[in-house]
Amino acid sequence: MSDNILSIIPTDPDWQPTAEAADAAMAVLRRLAPQLDGFVTTEYRTTWHEKVAAVDCGANLERIECPACQNAIDVEWWVDLLEERFEAGFANLTATVPCCGGEVSLNDLRYDWPCGFARFELEVWNPNRDWLTAAELAQLAAALGCDVRQILAHI
Numbered sequence: 001m002s003d004n005i006l007s008i009i010p011t012d013p014d015w016q017p018t019a020e021a022a023d024a025a026m027a028v029l030r031r032l033a034p035q036l037d038g039f040v041t042t043e044y045r046t047t048w049h050e051k052v053a054a055v056d057c058g059a060n061l062e063r064i065e066c067p068a069c070q071n072a073i074d075v076e077w078w079v080d081l082l083e084e085r086f087e088a089g090f091a092n093l094t095a096t097v098p099c100c101g102g103e104v105s106l107n108d109l110r111y112d113w114p115c116g117f118a119r120f121e122l123e124v125w126n127p128n129r130d131w132l133t134a135a136e137l138a139q140l141a142a143a144l145g146c147d148v149r150q151i152l153a154h155i
């Protein structure tokens with residue numbers, strides 16, 4: 001069986017909240033993406049990653065674009081680079097992109113659908129809803145104490 005996962009991560013890959021802020025943000029997320037009667041079972045997870053982790057959108061990844069030159073970046077190049085840097089916990093996110101040779105943070109590549117890197121993650125497994133709105137993300141950001149990015153993965 002496949003799963004859909006909605007992840008909320010800080011836009012800053014190194015940032016981690018206090019336990020209190022994490023609990024407050026999860027309470028907001030549970031309200032925004034509640035378990036609905038008669039729908040698929042929704043699960044909620046809060047994770048502090050020891051090192052920076054890649055939070056990707058799985059099968060939803062269609063295209064990666066360079067923020068410097070706007071050209072498409074080969075997804076295979078990106079997957080290989082992620083495998084290479086995984087061991088080091090993405091201590092260094094800067095990469096020389098193949099399209100224009102620019103120095104770009106992997107966190108700043110334009111992912112369609114969105115992906116990111118983080119040391120903290122709030123997850124809703126099988127949410128019974130679609131993307132959060134900008135106003136809803138702002139509520140989560142206020143509770144967490146930092147700007148956030150959402151990732152919808154299909155695995």
Ligand SMILES: [Zn+2]
Pocket residue numbers: 066067068069070071097098099100101102
């Ligand atoms: Zn480029």
